[in-house]
Amino acid sequence: DVKVTQSSRYLVKRTGEKVFLECVQDMDHENMFWYRQDPGLGLRLIYFSYDVKMKEKGDIPEGYSVSREKKERFSLILESASTNQTSMYLCASIPSGGRSKSYTQYFGPGTRLTVL
Amino acid sequence: AQKVTQAQTEISVVEKEDVTLDCVYETRDTTYYLFWYKQPPSGELVFLIRRNSFDEQNEISGRYSWNFQKSTSSFNFTITASQVVDSAVYFCALSPGSARQLTFGSGTQLTVLP
Numbered sequence: 001d002v003k004v005t006q007s008s009r010y011l012v013k014r015t016g017e018k019v020f021l022e023c024v025q026d027m028d029h030e031n032m033f034w035y036r037q038d039p040g041l042g043l044r045l046i047y048f049s050y051d052v053k054m055k056e057k058g059d060i061p062e063g064y065s066v067s068r069e070k071k072e073r074f075s076l077i078l079e080s081a082s083t084n085q086t087s088m089y090l091c092a093s094i095p096s097g098g099r100s101k102s103y104t105q106y107f108g109p110g111t112r113l114t115v116l
Numbered sequence: 117a118q119k120v121t122q123a124q125t126e127i128s129v130v131e132k133e134d135v136t137l138d139c140v141y142e143t144r145d146t147t148y149y150l151f152w153y154k155q156p157p158s159g160e161l162v163f164l165i166r167r168n169s170f171d172e173q174n175e176i177s178g179r180y181s182w183n184f185q186k187s188t189s190s191f192n193f194t195i196t197a198s199q200v201v202d203s204a205v206y207f208c209a210l211s212p213g214s215a216r217q218l219t220f221g222s223g224t225q226l227t228v229l230p
Contacts (some may be wrong), residue, residue: 004169009159031216042124042220076163090161094216099180105218107161 004108012114019078023091030096032074037088081115118143120210122221129227137193137224139208147213150191155205198228
């Protein structure tokens, strides 16, 4: 089974702090994604990565950056956290090439971030 | 641009009732994939089903069934004889055939009362 883990289930930070959210997958997937989930808005894509050191902006990248130094790890960075970044953050992964024909993403358990 | 609409924000049913969750999508791609995910209170998204745009056959899996109609751009999900454990948020999602990103609907909160 694919396993996607996230470093924290719950996180409380203060406005202006730098925040790191970590995601690790153990199935050698090339593609990894960060979403945020807000009531009434569903999941919205922040950033994704097709390979190590590669990144692409999603629909709402403002205020975020990402890092992909190793294939299994994809980090989401909030350079200066703000209260409007209080949300649930979900990481996902999917393999490339022939293994990805189903385009089925596997999700981590989520990190509920509160910015005070 | 892709868009997924789940017009039902919240649905409440009594156990053993049947319930249908609606999903309408918009895409200009001729090849695409449609998905349903379940998010129980624990928070983790659980994959339920994937359908590609060339396969309009309805699918049944136990108490779950899906009705895909390209003519109306809909991919509805029915739970038969609902149970309390079905209580969750259900998301419909769309992925174009040329890409891997998912576009999600806003979700439907289903509450099944005992």
